[in-house]
Ligand SMILES: Nc1ncnc2c1ncn2[C@@H]1O[C@H](COP(=O)(O)OP(=O)(O)OP(=O)(O)O)[C@@H](O)[C@H]1O
């Protein structure tokens with residue numbers, strides 16, 4: 001459904017996308033993952049016909065987006081990075097305009113508005129001015145706009161940006177549901193998010209693809225170890241030494257006030273760690289897994305050293 | 316056509332729902348009304364015409380208001396991010412540009428229509444000559460349309476509405492005043508300046524004569540700037 005071949009985009013002298021190629025098959029949900037400035041938005045803007053590539057080709061639904069853009073755009077639902085909303089109209093009249101803009105038959109618009117309002121849980125806000133909606137609800141209106149014409153392909157640029165965790169979960173669930181009927185390309189810079197909703201990821205960095213694989217296989221591309229972060233009340237160096245002796249632990253380091261232990265992904269040494277600490281008479285204040293941050297992944301995939309490793313703690 | 320009308324209607328509606336547009340329309344009416352009255356008082360009510368707002372001041376007010384109406388057309392969409400919505404919808408750039416032009420033209424024509432009550436007053440209290448009034452309004456319509464097209468172009472080169480208004484105002488002022496300069500200079504060079512000037516072509520409409528050359532001139536400038544707007548959008552897709 002989406003085919004990108006040697007796509008390159010220069011902004012003036014600046015190379016934003018450097019000859020990337022990838023495919024998205026019908027019915028797939030693919031994540032475009034990359035840190036800030038990687039070229040995700042640029043790629044999506046070319047795919048949606050907003051911009052022309054400097055060289056290379058992009059096809060959506062068998063339409064070349066440089067030469068047959070108008071036809072291609074009919075098959076696309078697009079949520080840009082900045083949600084494209086008119087603030088001085090109601091949700092209803094906005095969706096009405098968006099539907100007509102996308103060439104939806106006028107006599108079907110009313111039904112479709114009802115449908116997308118239900119899908120995106122906007123029932124209570126249908127006659128509210130968009131300017132009065134919170135960021136999370138604006139995001140939902142943005143998604144509603146992208147699906148109103150029942151597009152075959154959906155392109156969503158960071159759909160969970162700037163919304164609270166509960167709504168993030170809802171949005172992800174929504175995307176998963178939509179993915180049953182649509183082909184979806186979604187961009188993100190959060191690895192766990194992509195791994196939750198996507199079948200496959202394409203990781204880009206500085207305009208180039210550094211990895212592309214199914215989620216299950218990604219961990220083997222990566223170093224195959226996970227980190228656990230512990231906060232222990234006890235003598236630091238003694239704790240470090242004790243933790244090192246716990247079975248399955250490959251490495252322990254101390255980053256004030258945490259001990260970070262590493263172990264292979266297929267093991268869960270948490271109960272062993274806990275027992276060791278308690279038996280030594282110390283107190284375990286907290287324990288959690290540390291997700292490998294995107295920066296760590298790039299560090300690993302690109303072998304570069306210039307990322308700072310601020311890790312993301314989950315749970 | 317359907318798409319053009321969709322955009323035109325949306326633009327026209329968004330003027331009608333914005334308080335700013337009502338302020339603009341009111342100030343416009345007050346200014347045109349004042350020009351109208353001052354002229355009648357100046358001539359001791361001997362000349363029952365609308366010449367009050369067909370002179371330079373009337374033209375400048377019209378051009379200024381057209382520039383202000385047009386400044387938001389594209390710049391605002393860029394700022395809101397809705398530009399990306401329009402340019403990724405299955406619409407030709409031409410349809411977007413024409414729609415926006417027609418929507419703003421609708422607003423400007425509505426504003427001009429409200430001033431029709433000045434000639435109506437003349438009818439009630441005197442015996443005005445209908446010909447110059449009709450051609451005068453034709454002239455105002457054409458000058459307004461041209462100014463909107465120039466304003467639309469200015470709006471397409473920036474995402475800042477104020478910048479758009481200033482750029483449009485600058486271009487309009489140059490296109491207008493080179494005519495006055497041309498008349499002052501005289502000779503071949505002066506003629507050329509007059510030939511491309513808004514000012515020189517507008518004066519034809521005040522006398523009650525329908526000057527086809529002037530009509531063609533205004534329509535050409537309008538078409539030229541609509542074309543430039545389309546090109547400017549196209550260029551932005553490639554840059
Ligand atoms: N309109 C533009 N003009 C010039 N340079 C641009 C423009 N848009 C993006 N860039 C540059 O191109 C590069 C890629 O930008 P892009 O927006 O595609 O990244 P991204 O992956 O979407 O990043 P983010 O996660 O921050 O959204 C960046 O270095 C950016 O500075």
Ligand SMILES: [Mg+2]
Nearest residue numbers: 040041042081
């Ligand atoms: Mg981006």
